Amino acid sequence: MFWIERVIAESRVHSAAKIKAKTPLVVRDEKTASGRIHVGSLRGVVIHGVAGEALSEAEVPAQFVYEINDFDPFDDVPSSLEREKFAPFLGKPLFAVPSPEAGAENYAEYYGGEFIGVIKELGFEVQTYRASDYYKQGKFNAAIKTALEARDLIAEIYERVSGGKRGKNWFPISVICEQCGKIGTTKVSSFDGARVTYECGDFVEWAKGCGHKGEISPYDGNAKLLWKVEWAAKFVVLDVDVEGAGKDHSTKGGARDIADAIAREVFHVEPPVNIPYEFFHIGGQKMSTSRGKGISAREMADLLPPKLLRFLMIYKEPARVIEFDPEGDTIPVLYDMYDRYAEEYFKGEQGEHARMFYFAQAPSARKNLKKHLMPRFSEIAYLVQMPHLTLTEEIEMAYGVTLSKVDETELEQRAAYAKIWLSRFAPPDYNFEIQKEFPEAARGLSTKQKEALSQVLAIFTDGKKLTGAELHTRLHDIKTETGIAPAEFFKALYRLFLGKESGPKAGLLLGVLDPDLVRKRLKEAIES
Numbered sequence: 001m002f003w004i005e006r007v008i009a010e011s012r013v014h015s016a017a018k019i020k021a022k023t024p025l026v027v028r029d030e031k032t033a034s035g036r037i038h039v040g041s042l043r044g045v046v047i048h049g050v051a052g053e054a055l056s057e058a059e060v061p062a063q064f065v066y067e068i069n070d071f072d073p074f075d076d077v078p079s080s081l082e083r084e085k086f087a088p089f090l091g092k093p094l095f096a097v098p099s100p101e102a103g104a105e106n107y108a109e110y111y112g113g114e115f116i117g118v119i120k121e122l123g124f125e126v127q128t129y130r131a132s133d134y135y136k137q138g139k140f141n142a143a144i145k146t147a148l149e150a151r152d153l154i155a156e157i158y159e160r161v162s163g164g165k166r167g168k169n170w171f172p173i174s175v176i177c178e179q180c181g182k183i184g185t186t187k188v189s190s191f192d193g194a195r196v197t198y199e200c201g202d203f204v205e206w207a208k209g210c211g212h213k214g215e216i217s218p219y220d221g222n223a224k225l226l227w228k229v230e231w232a233a234k235f236v237v238l239d240v241d242v243e244g245a246g247k248d249h250s251t252k253g254g255a256r257d258i259a260d261a262i263a264r265e266v267f268h269v270e271p272p273v274n275i276p277y278e279f280f281h282i283g284g285q286k287m288s289t290s291r292g293k294g295i296s297a298r299e300m301a302d303l304l305p306p307k308l309l310r311f312l313m314i315y316k317e318p319a320r321v322i323e324f325d326p327e328g329d330t331i332p333v334l335y336d337m338y339d340r341y342a343e344e345y346f347k348g349e350q351g352e353h354a355r356m357f358y359f360a361q362a363p364s365a366r367k368n369l370k371k372h373l374m375p376r377f378s379e380i381a382y383l384v385q386m387p388h389l390t391l392t393e394e395i396e397m398a399y400g401v402t403l404s405k406v407d408e409t410e411l412e413q414r415a416a417y418a419k420i421w422l423s424r425f426a427p428p429d430y431n432f433e434i435q436k437e438f439p440e441a442a443r444g445l446s447t448k449q450k451e452a453l454s455q456v457l458a459i460f461t462d463g464k465k466l467t468g469a470e471l472h473t474r475l476h477d478i479k480t481e482t483g484i485a486p487a488e489f490f491k492a493l494y495r496l497f498l499g500k501e502s503g504p505k506a507g508l509l510l511g512v513l514d515p516d517l518v519r520k521r522l523k524e525a526i527e528s
């Protein structure tokens with residue numbers, strides 16, 4: 001079963017009252033804008049976004065809501081930034097840290113805005129908000145009061161669920177210091193029902209307090225709840241129905257367990273339907289050495305078109321890790337899988353593959369899905385490296401079709417992304433250049449190889465131009481007739497035209513080369 005069907009079924013039970021009252025369900029996810037947002041965070045986005053879309057399609061209207069958390073303290077200067085310039089802001093809320101570059105209102109907007117741009121490119125109809133705005137608008141006031149009054153119970157829940165002890169004078173809140181503006185350096189020591197007293201000091205290793213002691217109302221954006229309590233408060237404040245938790249928060253006794261218990265016992269609501277999801281790992285040699293930090297959501301969105309990126313994030317069970325190595329043949333393999341699932345969909349099948357293909361499309365595209373040609377990505381990647389060709393003509397010839405408008409759009413998109421992939425991540429096998437002169441690598445062919453090549457020459461001298469597919473068949477016939485080992489035969493062809501031992505399907509390659517060049521080169525090889 002496609003995991004999404006499980007989410008729909010659970011939501012029908014969990015939110016039965018809201019569904020009956022025709023109130024749209026809320027599917028929520030968030031990201032703290034503490035630096036450039038890694039591609040891994042897109043897994044949560046796509047899981048939640050698709051869950052929202054699937055619910056709506058199952059006649060359970062749902063709204064996908066995404067929070068940019070800009071109220072957490074700035075607790076680390078990313079290595080990409082100048083430490084001296086940003087260190088003085090450590091401890092301040094992210095919205096009070098300056099943007100690394102001009103154009104964004106603050107640090108959180110700079111990174112959060114970029115990420116929201118990617119989410120929208122993926123086609124999600126998302127409602128976004130900033131955590132600080134909700135606090136400043138007073139939306140958290142009631143939850144803050146409840147949490148402060150229930151601090152003993154909350155401390156008891158922490159201990160019961162996770163084993164962690166909170167001190168006697170623990171309050172689940174941080175205030176913004178009125179003197180230095182930091183939120184990561186304050187400690188609250190009392191609450192009288194309206195105001196809290198606090199001290200700004202050296203309570204954390206990553207930021208220094210100013211020593212100020214004060215008293216302030218904890219409402220209207222002066223303070224924020226500590227995050228596990230805040231998580232539970234968000235379930236209430238936003239009336240959340242579905243919210244998954246990433247692997248790092250999903251361990252037994254972890255953040256989600258604590259938040260769920262606080263939701264039930266302190267705020268008296270049933271926590272949302274959970275979709276625990278595993279990590280998205282980026283692998284690869286270059287990634288782990290020269291690039292070090294992996295790739296950002298923005299970079300990934302430049303590498304794959306939205307539907308493939310959505311597909312990548314949903315085709316596996318959320319509980320399974322996704323290992324993604326953009327440098328191997330992962331991307332061509334991903335396209336092939338996508339194409340197979342598409343075929344199932346267009347055949348009218350209803351299985352999970354067809355459903356995955358369907359939900360990989362943005363809602364606007366789903367309304368008008370037309371069966372179209374999906375030329376293999378790996379073939380396109382070869383064809384775009386042959387500047388003398390017109391891609392549309394080659395594909396029409398190879399597939400024996402006339403391209404429709406939809407076919408052409410698909411082809412153009414694949415060609416554009418193939419060029420990006422070739423220039424950045426493709427393994428050496430995929431990159432090639434047609435050799436203008438007789439390559440050194442093609443000297444010293446065996447008699448058997450030359451015999452097979454003479455038969456290839458014969459195909460090219462009998463006049464009729466064959467398509468890649470026809471050539472493919474003929475090459476296999478020659479292989480059988482001459483009894484040459486396949487590797488020997490195809491290596492000879494690659495050495496002759498590409499100067500290396502591997503390449504695209506030989507039929508496809510010969511089909512797109514200039515026939516004069518093919519004849520000349522084959523003759524030279526046979527006579528050499």
Ligand SMILES: [Zn+2]
Nearest residue numbers: 177180200210
């Ligand atoms: Zn201070």
